[in-house]
Amino acid sequence: MSNKKLIAVLTLFVAFVAFVALSINTDADAAKSKIGKLSKESQACLNCHKSLQPGIVQPWEESTHAVKGVGCYECHQAKKSDKDAFDHMGYTISIIVSPTDCARCHAREVKEMTSSHHAMANKFTGSLDNVLGRIVTGEANFDLGCTQCHGSDVVVEKGGKLQVGPWPNTGIGRLNPDGSNGSCTACHQRHFFNVEQAREPKTCGKCHQGPDHPQIEIYELSKHGIAYEAFKDKLNMGKATWVLGKDYINAPTCTTCHMGATRQLANTHDVGARIKWTLRPPISKVLPNGEQKRETMKKVCSECHTSNWYNGFFTQFDRYVELYNEKFAIPATNIMKFLYDNKVLDPTPFNEITEIHYWHLWHHEGRRGRHGAAMHAPDWSHWHGMYEVAINYYFMLLPEADNAVAAKKDPALTAKWVKFRDEIMNRTEHKWKKGMDAAEMRKVAEFYKKRYGKEGGQ
Numbered sequence: 001m002s003n004k005k006l007i008a009v010l011t012l013f014v015a016f017v018a019f020v021a022l023s024i025n026t027d028a029d030a031a032k033s034k035i036g037k038l039s040k041e042s043q044a045c046l047n048c049h050k051s052l053q054p055g056i057v058q059p060w061e062e063s064t065h066a067v068k069g070v071g072c073y074e075c076h077q078a079k080k081s082d083k084d085a086f087d088h089m090g091y092t093i094s095i096i097v098s099p100t101d102c103a104r105c106h107a108r109e110v111k112e113m114t115s116s117h118h119a120m121a122n123k124f125t126g127s128l129d130n131v132l133g134r135i136v137t138g139e140a141n142f143d144l145g146c147t148q149c150h151g152s153d154v155v156v157e158k159g160g161k162l163q164v165g166p167w168p169n170t171g172i173g174r175l176n177p178d179g180s181n182g183s184c185t186a187c188h189q190r191h192f193f194n195v196e197q198a199r200e201p202k203t204c205g206k207c208h209q210g211p212d213h214p215q216i217e218i219y220e221l222s223k224h225g226i227a228y229e230a231f232k233d234k235l236n237m238g239k240a241t242w243v244l245g246k247d248y249i250n251a252p253t254c255t256t257c258h259m260g261a262t263r264q265l266a267n268t269h270d271v272g273a274r275i276k277w278t279l280r281p282p283i284s285k286v287l288p289n290g291e292q293k294r295e296t297m298k299k300v301c302s303e304c305h306t307s308n309w310y311n312g313f314f315t316q317f318d319r320y321v322e323l324y325n326e327k328f329a330i331p332a333t334n335i336m337k338f339l340y341d342n343k344v345l346d347p348t349p350f351n352e353i354t355e356i357h358y359w360h361l362w363h364h365e366g367r368r369g370r371h372g373a374a375m376h377a378p379d380w381s382h383w384h385g386m387y388e389v390a391i392n393y394y395f396m397l398l399p400e401a402d403n404a405v406a407a408k409k410d411p412a413l414t415a416k417w418v419k420f421r422d423e424i425m426n427r428t429e430h431k432w433k434k435g436m437d438a439a440e441m442r443k444v445a446e447f448y449k450k451r452y453g454k455e456g457g458q
């Protein structure tokens with residue numbers, strides 16, 4: 001074959017390959033954009049918005065909603081009487097698609113989500129956190145921070161316009177103009193509404209992170225998070241139904257344990273359905289029906305572990321929480337009560353250093369430790385957790401309480417305080433602080449073992 005012929009044959013061959021590749025590609029694109037039958041209203045929205053914001057329309061085109069013919073208008077339509085309704089190119093619509101709007105087609109998910117703590121997350125006005133945000137730091141002026149996680153109270157202005165400040169917002173407990181609480185787009189990225197993205201641990205991590213609730217950090221370097229990182233390609237994260245033990249088994253994600261379906265359990269949008277404790281307050285509390293919720297969680301573990309393993313773990317976890325409560329949280333809380341009752345501290349929160357130490361003890365260090373224990377991250381249980389609680393309690397909170405009392409220069413008060421403090425510090429678990437010999441130290445170690453290490457926990 002001459003060179004010229006060879007080049008001609010090769011060119012033909014390349015052209016053929018390119019043709020085949022192109023037609024495969026076109027087929028694939030056609031399959032992807034199998035958009036269902038649309039209403040004429042939605043067709044009109046598309047005509048304008050496709051060129052205006054491809055970043056809104058293309059994700060929708062790739063969504064199950066598009067396949068099912070659920071278009072722009074099916075979600076954004078509004079009644080003239082809706083508070084946030086406005087006229088838009090001849091259609092009555094609203095910007096916000098609230099849980100009530102989604103409920104027209106997804107009643108179960110909405111019911112579960114709106115009866116969970118998530119939907120109540122913006123009711124924090126009375127909290128100490130809120131004093132910090134509104135007064136100490138002043139962030140309220142920017143509407144960033146708290147409300148981006150917790151949700152804002154959306155305000156509607158004349159003509160359906162949403163007031164800048166509380167809007168834009170996708171916080172999880174947002175108060176919507178129709179009175180409903182919650183925002184589905186807190187987890188479901190619009191306009192894909194794609195379950196694979198919702199199941200990503202980082203979807204939860206946007207809010208469940210940081211010094212006071214580091215669940216994502218805890219998870220990522222726990223055995224479970226490591227397994228997720230190693231095997232995420234094998235988890236079928238994009239499957240419409242996602243049943244642990246059937247559709248995947250290599251690793252649990254946040255969704256698996258707190259929301260996901262197993263061979264025995266249906267999935268749920270109530271993230272509180274499987275937890276026994278609330279670890280958020282200064283002193284941890286067992287939730288109503290806590291034991292029953294724990295049993296539900298065990299059904300998740302049981303797909304991958306034996307009962308000996310997970311029962312053993314839950315005993316360790318409950319003991320940890322009890323140790324934190326009894327040794328540090330209850331005494332620290334009582335100390336603060338003494339200081340307020342006896343007017344050693346004024347009632348304004350956060351303006352005295354003792355208050356800052358107490359706050360860190362439960363809200364930061366104490367929560368980190370408890371969350372680390374709940375989800376198997378040893379460094380968070382100990383060094384970022386109970387270790388910091390102990391250092392704070394013995395070397396920050398107590399000395400500052402002493403200083404605050406001393407500053408009052410009131411001998412009767414000082415005597416009352418010393419009696420109160422010694423009553424706590426003479427308990428077996430705190431005795432070491434006064435100095436002990438080896439035999440005494442052994443006794444204290446045995447006390448711990450008996451008190452928090454007894455078989456069966458609780």
Ligand code: HEC
Pocket residue numbers: 041042044045046048049052072073076077088089091093094095
């Ligand atoms: C004739 C063109 C046109 C049509 C038809 C149209 N829109 Fe729009 N839409 C616009 C333009 C222009 C804007 C303003 C964009 C901007 O400010 O960046 C807009 C804004 C919006 C907004 C945001 C309002 C805000 O203040 O944030 C929503 C929601 C919206 N359109 C939904 C729809 C829906 C749903 C339909 C179909 C019922 C629709 N649009 C039909 C042109 C159109």
Ligand code: HEC
Pocket residue numbers: 045046049056057060065070071072073074075076095096097098169170183184185190191193
């Ligand atoms: C499954 C329901 C759903 C469908 C279908 C839908 N949207 Fe939305 N859209 C939402 C949600 C949810 C938000 C976020 C607002 C909120 O937080 O409630 C939103 C926000 C918007 C916004 C304002 C936010 C921004 O980023 O500017 C525009 C504009 C908009 N949608 C246009 C459209 C258009 C155009 C279509 C059709 C291609 C469409 N939507 C289809 C649910 C939907």
Ligand code: HEC
Pocket residue numbers: 063064065068070074075097098101102103104105106184185188193194195240
């Ligand atoms: C007009 C009816 C309708 C409305 C309104 C609607 N959806 Fe859907 N949605 C569907 C249908 C139909 C499906 C396909 C699955 C099914 O049949 O349940 C679906 C599927 C989904 C899925 C799963 C997608 C997948 O690929 O597996 C999510 C997530 C979802 N919707 C979220 C929402 C959210 C959030 C809202 C409100 C912002 C909403 N939907 C509003 C009808 C609707």
Ligand code: HEC
Pocket residue numbers: 124127128129130131132133134145146147148149150206207208209210212213280281
């Ligand atoms: C990064 C997201 C994020 C930010 C920012 C944030 N929070 Fe939170 N907040 C959370 C999460 C997540 C929880 C639940 C923690 C848990 O259960 O471990 C929580 C818990 C709380 C609680 C306890 C609720 C209860 O039921 O006991 C209050 C109160 C609170 N936050 C108020 C605030 C305030 C006020 C601000 C701003 C000063 C703020 N938060 C900033 C995510 C956030």
Ligand code: HEC
Pocket residue numbers: 099102103106109110113114118172182183184185186187188195198199242255259260261267268269
């Ligand atoms: C805390 C995050 C989160 C919020 C908030 C949330 N979802 Fe989901 N949603 C998910 C996850 C994760 C899945 C996948 C569940 C699974 O794999 O079992 C999902 C799945 C779905 C599905 C698919 C069918 C199903 O039940 O598995 C629908 C429909 C849906 N969500 C609707 C909604 C609606 C409507 C809202 C608002 C009321 C909402 N979601 C709020 C995380 C969330």
Ligand code: HEC
Pocket residue numbers: 116117118120121122148149150170171172186187198203204205206207208254255258259271272273275278
């Ligand atoms: C947009 C922020 C945000 C996202 C995203 C989010 N959460 Fe939350 N979550 C919160 C806040 C805030 C609270 C505390 C609510 C309160 O008590 O007021 C909370 C509370 C919880 C609780 C405690 C519930 C209870 O009843 O005590 C669990 C468990 C939880 N979230 C799991 C998840 C999981 C799993 C995901 C992801 C699928 C997720 N969250 C996504 C903000 C968020």
Ligand code: HEC
Pocket residue numbers: 201204205208215216217219224252253254255256257258274275276277278279280294297371374375
């Ligand atoms: C292997 C299962 C598992 C995984 C994976 C998991 N959790 Fe948990 N989570 C638990 C258990 C168990 C508890 C403690 C339940 C109890 O109190 O009985 C818990 C507690 C919590 C709490 C309650 C904290 C409180 O203050 O009361 C939150 C919030 C939470 N998890 C969020 C998450 C997030 C976000 C992720 C992913 C980054 C995640 N979890 C991953 C099992 C899991």
Ligand code: HEC
Pocket residue numbers: 223224227249250251252256257297298300301302303304305310313314376
């Ligand atoms: C999808 C499977 C799966 C589920 C569900 C699951 N685990 Fe695991 N778990 C694993 C794997 C894999 C490991 C790592 C084993 C190894 O490294 O050899 C592990 C490790 C552990 C460890 C050891 C941690 C360490 O650092 O040594 C504990 C404790 C544990 N799991 C408890 C639980 C509990 C409690 C639950 C339920 C709340 C649960 N697991 C749910 C798969 C799972």
